[in-house]
Amino acid sequence: MNDTSRPVCDYEGSGYRTDFWEGQGREYEDLAERAALRRLLPPAGRRIVHLGAGFGRMTNELGGYDQVIVLDYSRTMLREAQALLGTDDRYVYVAADIFHLPLADGSCDAALMERVIHHLADVPAALRQIRAVLAPGAPFVLEYANKRNLKAIVRHALGRQDWDPFDQEPVEFVALNFDFHPDYMERCLHEAGFETERRLAVSYLRLALLKQRVPVGLLVALDRLLQPSGKWGAYSPSVFTLNRAEGDTPPAALDGPLFKCLTCGGPLRREDDTLVCARGCGRWAIRDGLYDFKEALPV
Numbered sequence: 001m002n003d004t005s006r007p008v009c010d011y012e013g014s015g016y017r018t019d020f021w022e023g024q025g026r027e028y029e030d031l032a033e034r035a036a037l038r039r040l041l042p043p044a045g046r047r048i049v050h051l052g053a054g055f056g057r058m059t060n061e062l063g064g065y066d067q068v069i070v071l072d073y074s075r076t077m078l079r080e081a082q083a084l085l086g087t088d089d090r091y092v093y094v095a096a097d098i099f100h101l102p103l104a105d106g107s108c109d110a111a112l113m114e115r116v117i118h119h120l121a122d123v124p125a126a127l128r129q130i131r132a133v134l135a136p137g138a139p140f141v142l143e144y145a146n147k148r149n150l151k152a153i154v155r156h157a158l159g160r161q162d163w164d165p166f167d168q169e170p171v172e173f174v175a176l177n178f179d180f181h182p183d184y185m186e187r188c189l190h191e192a193g194f195e196t197e198r199r200l201a202v203s204y205l206r207l208a209l210l211k212q213r214v215p216v217g218l219l220v221a222l223d224r225l226l227q228p229s230g231k232w233g234a235y236s237p238s239v240f241t242l243n244r245a246e247g248d249t250p251p252a253a254l255d256g257p258l259f260k261c262l263t264c265g266g267p268l269r270r271e272d273d274t275l276v277c278a279r280g281c282g283r284w285a286i287r288d289g290l291y292d293f294k295e296a297l298p299v
């Protein structure tokens with residue numbers, strides 16, 4: 001079960017795919033984000049974890065990786081991802097909470113998390129979990145919602161918004177929806193054991209008028225031109241960063257087992273359609289190709 005001290009923004013049963021993306025006029029955002037991701041993420045590797053993958057909108061960008069862990073808290077989102085991406089063995093679907101990752105230390109050589117951290121109420125704790133599952137030197141592409149964006153700066157200057165976009169603390173503008181200052185995020189990444197190597201400013205042109213009048217191909221081309229300016233200062237609504245896992249620990253475990261016990265951190269063994277802790281502290285179900293760590297089965 002989820003630790004109630006860290007509430008999860010629950011997408012179980014949500015219409016996120018159809019209500020927010022499909023046919024909702026967000027081709028520009030989608031394509032600009034893909035362009036940023038292609039610039040930052042090494043195109044190939046062994047095992048990548050896509051955290052908060054949702055219905056797998058961006059997962060098809062990870063085609064060069066031998067194994068892709070598609071992880072989300074929502075089972076229904078994961079079922080949609082399965083329908084979109086298929087049941088090829090290369091994809092491993094995992095229902096789990098980012099604050100309690102059931103993945104073995106050092107078991108992945110890359111990670112991607114976009115449009116998720118704005119739902120996480122404890123950024124340092126989430127980043128520590130992610131750092132632990134990565135091998136030394138692994139890239140972590142993180143996208144976050146930027147509170148220091150042009151629209152917020154103008155609105156604050158005109159007195160239409162009470163929070164200050166230059167203040168470094170996260171702002172929770174709606175329950176479990178946060179915007180972050182780039183310096184705050186970089187500091188949290190550093191404290192969790194990441195060094196930020198690159199920063200791209202994404203979606204500067206996210207304005208209804210522009211999206212109505214300018215062809216999407218041109219908007220995306222302009223966005224691509226603007227993205228590298230994030231190196232000097234990001235004032236865009238979305239920021240993509242490439243972060244490197246620093247230090248020697250945990251040792252790389254890319255050939256080892258993927259999962260660990262959520263209770264003791266020890267190894268799990270497969271028994272029929274369950275994963276069982278070798279030390280006897282828990283069991284988790286595997287249902288139609290979905291490893292379900294949302295709640296343990298009765299022991």
Ligand SMILES: C[S@@+](CC[C@H](N)C(=O)[O-])C[C@H]1O[C@@H](n2cnc3c(N)ncnc32)[C@H](O)[C@@H]1O
Nearest residue numbers: 011052053054057072073074097098114115116
């Ligand atoms: C706005 S959607 C983004 C989905 C996908 N990354 C995309 O860009 O299309 C946020 C996703 O984060 C997931 N999520 C939120 N909190 C989570 C947590 N604590 N652990 C795992 N997933 C979480 C939600 O279930 C949801 O699918």
Ligand SMILES: [Zn+2]
Nearest residue numbers: 261264277281
């Ligand atoms: Zn255990």
